[in-house]
Amino acid sequence: MLGLNKKDTSLLIVVAFLTLLAPFILNPFPEGSAMAQFNAGYPDLMQRFVIFGIFAIGFNILFGLTGYLSFGHAAFLGVGSYSAVWMFKLLSYNVIPAIALSVVVAGLFSLLIGFISLRRSGIYFSILTLAFAQMSFALAYSVLSNPKFNLTNGETGLQVYADDPQILQGANAPDLPHLFGLPMRATYTMDVGAWSFDFNAGYYLCAIIMMIVFYLSIRIFRSPFGMMLRAVKSNQQRMNYTGLNSKPYTLAAFVISGMYAGLAGGLMAAMDPLAGAERMQWTASGEVVLMTILGGTGTLIGPVLGAGFIKYFENIFSKINDNVLHSWFAFLPDGLEDAVVFVIHPFIGKGWHLTLGILFMLVVIYLPGGLVEGGQRLLKRFKRKKKDTDDAPSGKTEPAE
Amino acid sequence: MAILRVKDVSKRFGGLKALTDVNLNIEENSVHAIIGPNGAGKSTLLNCLVGKLMPDTGSVLFNNNSVLGLEPFQINQMGISRVFQTPEIFGELTVMENMLIPIFAMRDGAFRMHAYETIASEREVVEQAEVMLEEMNMVDKREMHAASLSRGDKRRLEIGMCLSQNPRLLLLDEPTAGMARADTNNTIDLLKQIKDERDITIAIIEHDMHVVFSLAERITVLAQGTPLVEDTPEKIRGHPKVREAYLGEAA
Numbered sequence: 001m002l003g004l005n006k007k008d009t010s011l012l013i014v015v016a017f018l019t020l021l022a023p024f025i026l027n028p029f030p031e032g033s034a035m036a037q038f039n040a041g042y043p044d045l046m047q048r049f050v051i052f053g054i055f056a057i058g059f060n061i062l063f064g065l066t067g068y069l070s071f072g073h074a075a076f077l078g079v080g081s082y083s084a085v086w087m088f089k090l091l092s093y094n095v096i097p098a099i100a101l102s103v104v105v106a107g108l109f110s111l112l113i114g115f116i117s118l119r120r121s122g123i124y125f126s127i128l129t130l131a132f133a134q135m136s137f138a139l140a141y142s143v144l145s146n147p148k149f150n151l152t153n154g155e156t157g158l159q160v161y162a163d164d165p166q167i168l169q170g171a172n173a174p175d176l177p178h179l180f181g182l183p184m185r186a187t188y189t190m191d192v193g194a195w196s197f198d199f200n201a202g203y204y205l206c207a208i209i210m211m212i213v214f215y216l217s218i219r220i221f222r223s224p225f226g227m228m229l230r231a232v233k234s235n236q237q238r239m240n241y242t243g244l245n246s247k248p249y250t251l252a253a254f255v256i257s258g259m260y261a262g263l264a265g266g267l268m269a270a271m272d273p274l275a276g277a278e279r280m281q282w283t284a285s286g287e288v289v290l291m292t293i294l295g296g297t298g299t300l301i302g303p304v305l306g307a308g309f310i311k312y313f314e315n316i317f318s319k320i321n322d323n324v325l326h327s328w329f330a331f332l333p334d335g336l337e338d339a340v341v342f343v344i345h346p347f348i349g350k351g352w353h354l355t356l357g358i359l360f361m362l363v364v365i366y367l368p369g370g371l372v373e374g375g376q377r378l379l380k381r382f383k384r385k386k387k388d389t390d391d392a393p394s395g396k397t398e399p400a401e
Numbered sequence: 402m403a404i405l406r407v408k409d410v411s412k413r414f415g416g417l418k419a420l421t422d423v424n425l426n427i428e429e430n431s432v433h434a435i436i437g438p439n440g441a442g443k444s445t446l447l448n449c450l451v452g453k454l455m456p457d458t459g460s461v462l463f464n465n466n467s468v469l470g471l472e473p474f475q476i477n478q479m480g481i482s483r484v485f486q487t488p489e490i491f492g493e494l495t496v497m498e499n500m501l502i503p504i505f506a507m508r509d510g511a512f513r514m515h516a517y518e519t520i521a522s523e524r525e526v527v528e529q530a531e532v533m534l535e536e537m538n539m540v541d542k543r544e545m546h547a548a549s550l551s552r553g554d555k556r557r558l559e560i561g562m563c564l565s566q567n568p569r570l571l572l573l574d575e576p577t578a579g580m581a582r583a584d585t586n587n588t589i590d591l592l593k594q595i596k597d598e599r600d601i602t603i604a605i606i607e608h609d610m611h612v613v614f615s616l617a618e619r620i621t622v623l624a625q626g627t628p629l630v631e632d633t634p635e636k637i638r639g640h641p642k643v644r645e646a647y648l649g650e651a652a
Binding site: 003219220222223224225226227228230231233234235237238239240241242243244245248249252256 | 478498512
C-alpha cells in the first residue's frame with residue numbers, strides 16, 4: 001500500500017492508530033484518582049509529543065542513515081519558530097503560510113550551515129554544527145535584537161503585538177493561530193464516567209503532519225537515496241571509488257533533516273505564537289540526540305518513541321513531589337515511609353534528569369539499539385516461549401526496522 | 402593501443418623520493434602486473450592513478466584523457482575501478498545492496514536524489530545485480546550482511562562490485578594479500594575467468610610471484626621508485642636485474 005512493503009505498511013497503520021487515538025491512550029486513569037497524575041493526555045503535552053517526534057524523525061534521517069552527528073539541530077528548530085511568528089506578525093494568524101515559511105527558511109539555513117560543516121566529518125563535523133548553533137543562539141539572543149533592527153526581540157522572545165500589520169488578517173478571524181478559522185486551541189472535552197478526554201485541534205493538525213512526514217521518512221529509508229546514505233555511513237572510501245560523490249548525498253540529508261526541524265519549530269509557534277532564543281540553545285540540540293539514541297538510531301519508529309519517552313519524563317516525572325510520595329507509601333510504618341521517600345526523593349521532581357540519565361545509561365549499555373531493540377528482544381522471547389518445542393532457531397539476521 | 406599512459410611521474414614525500422620519472426604504458430585488454438620489493442613505490446603509483454595522490458610532475462592519461470586533479474569518483478566514472486588490498490565493501494549493508502550501489506552509480510552518475518522511488522521499482526538495476534551475483538556465485542548470500550562474509554567472499558564481492566560497472570580498466574592492489582592458499586587460488590581462477598570472458602584491461606600490483614606468473618602478460622618491475630625493466634613473464638623470471646632488486650647484490 002502507498003508503495004510500502006507489508007511490514008512498513010503495518011507500522012504506518014499502527015502509528016496512525018496510536019496518534020489518532022492518543023487522547024484515549026494517554027489518559028488511562030480516571031480523573032481524580034491517585035494515578036491521574038500519570039495521565040499525559042492533555043493538549044499541551046500531546047502536541048509536544050508529536051512535534052518533538054517530527055524533530056527526531058528528521059534528525060534520524062541525518063544521524064541514523066549517514067552517521068553524521070549534528071549537535072546544532074536546535075538552530076533550525078528556532079529558525080522555524082521565528083519564521084512562523086514573523087508570518088503571524090506580517091500576514092495573518094493562519095498557520096499554513098507560517099508553517100510553509102518555517103520549512104523553507106530552515107531548509108535554506110541548513111543548506112548554508114551544512115555546506116560549511118560537511119567539509120569535515122566525525123567529531124569535527126559535530127563541533128562545527130555546535131558552533132553554528134551557538135552562534136545562531138547568540139545572534140537571536142542579542143545581536144539581532146536592537147532598536148534599529150529587531151528581528152528576534154531578544155530575551156523577551158518574538159511575539160505578535162496589536163500594532164503588527166497582519167495584512168491578511170480578516171476582521172472576524174480568531175485572534176490567535178488558526179487553520180482557516182479553526183483555532184489551534186479549540187478543544188472538545190469528552191466525559192465518559194470518571195474519565196475525561198481532550199480532543200484538541202492543534203494536536204490533530206500536528207498529528208496529521210507527523211504521519212505525513214513519517215510516511216515520507218519511510219519512503220526515504222527504503223529508496224535508493226536512503227541506501228546511498230547508509231553507504232556513506234558504512235564506507236565512504238568505497239563509495240568514492242564506486243563513482244559516487246558522497247558530499248551532495250550528505251548535504252541533501254542534512255537539508256532534509258533541517259527542514260524537518262524547521263517544520264517542528266513552525267508547529268511549535270503555531271501552537272503557541274511565541275519564539276524565544278532558548279529554543280536554539282545547545283541543550284535543545286542535545287535533547288534530540290538523546291531522543292534518537294534512546295529510541296533507536298537508524299530505526300523508523302525509534303526517534304518517535306524516544307521523543308515521547310523523554311517528553312513524558314520531563315512533564316510527568318518532574319511533577320511528582322514528596323507529598324505525592326508520602327501518599328503512595330502511606331501504608332508503610334512511619335519510619336520506613338520516611339526512609340523510602342528519602343531514598344526516592346533525588347530521582348523525582350527537579351531530579352527527573354537523574355532518572356533519565358540512569359535510564360539513558362542503561363539503554364546505551366544494555367540496549368545499543370534503543371527502545372526498539374528492547375521491544376524486538378521482548379517479542380523474540382515471547383515468540384520463543386510460544387513454540388518451545390520448535391528447536392529450529394531462525395538463523396536469519398533480522399534487518400533493523 | 403595503450404589505455405593508460407603514465408609519463409614522467411614523480412612524487413616526493415618530504416625528503417623521500419617515492420617515485421622518480423615513472424613511465425608506463427598499459428595496453429588495452431592485457432593483464433599487466435607491477436611488482437617490486439617493499440617500498441618500491443607500487444602503492445604510491447596506484448594512488449596517483451586513481452586520484453588519491455597528486456603527482457608532483459608528469460602526466461597520467463586514461464584513454465587519452467588526463468586524470469590528474471580529478472576526484473576518485475570522477476575517475477571511476479571514466480571507467481577505472483579499483484580493488485583494495487583489504488576488501489572495501491559496505492559491511493553494514495546486505496550483499497545485494499552492495500551489488501546495487503555500483504550499478505546505480507553507473508546508471509545515475511555521481512549523485513541523484515531518487516528519494517521517493519523504491520529499490521524494487523528499479524527493475525533493470527535489480528536484474529543486473531542479480532545477474533552479477535549469479536556470476537560471482539553469491540546468490541545464496543544475497544541477504545547476508547557483507548561484514549559477515551568470509552575473507553575470500555568479501556574479495557569476490559568487491560571484484561563483483563567493480564565488474565558490475567563494466568570498467569575499461571580494473572586495478573587490483575595486492576588482491577590476495579593475507580589470504581590462505583585455497584582462497585588465493587580461487588581468486589586467481591576468478592581473475593582468469595574475468596580476463597577470458599570480458600573486454601577488460603587488468604592492472605595488478607602484487608607481492609605473490611605465484612599470482613603474478615599465473616596471470617600477467619606483461620610485468621613491470623619497480624625498484625626504489627623507478628621502473629627497472631618491463632617484459633613478458635618468461636623474460637622477467639630469469640632477469641639478472643630483477644634478481645638483484647629482490648635478493649640484493651650478493652645473489
